[in-house]
Amino acid sequence: MDFDNGCCCGCNTADKELAKVNKCPVCGNEGISVSKITVEHLVAGDYRKTIEGDGYRICMNEDCNVVYYNTNSGVKFSKDQVSVPVWFKKDANPKYACYCSKVTEEQVIEAVVKHGAKTVQEVNAITGAMKNSNCKENNPLGVCCHKIIQEAIDKGLNMK
Ligand SMILES: [Zn+2]
Structure with missing residues (x-):
């Protein structure tokens, strides 16, 4: 199940809270929701061990070094911790x-x-x-x- 767009208990107060915490912890841009399956597959080697829970996002800011982050657990993965270059990030090679x-x-x-x-x-x-x-x-x-x-x-x- 996917609770990205609201609280799992159905309460309305969660919406505001979520909107606030969904921003990239480094650049403050709002990220796009990404499945944990994707994060697990693309985060490199040992960094994978720190992946926990759901609610991962990807920072769409081309200048930001952060790729995946999770504001629930505080975990974040930068470009060099992801096994493929992310095409919309600056200097992605190959694209x-x-x-x-x-x-x-x-x-x-x-x-x-x-x-x-x-x-x-x-x-x-x-x-x-x-x-x-x-x-x-x-x-x-x-x-x-x-x-x-x-x-x-x-x-x-x-x-x-
Ligand atoms: Zn960012």
């Missing part, structure tokens, strides 16, 4: 568009610019992206990479 098939934004743009792909399907056929999808574990947000690929296609189309 993956599809984490499951390890296809980079560069490869997607190349498929658009050099091979004339215009849709996600065409890009997938050329790059092999979105094969064996397991986004829940591989994508830092735990969501399908479809949207990131689309953004990379748009970038490529604008370069033409």
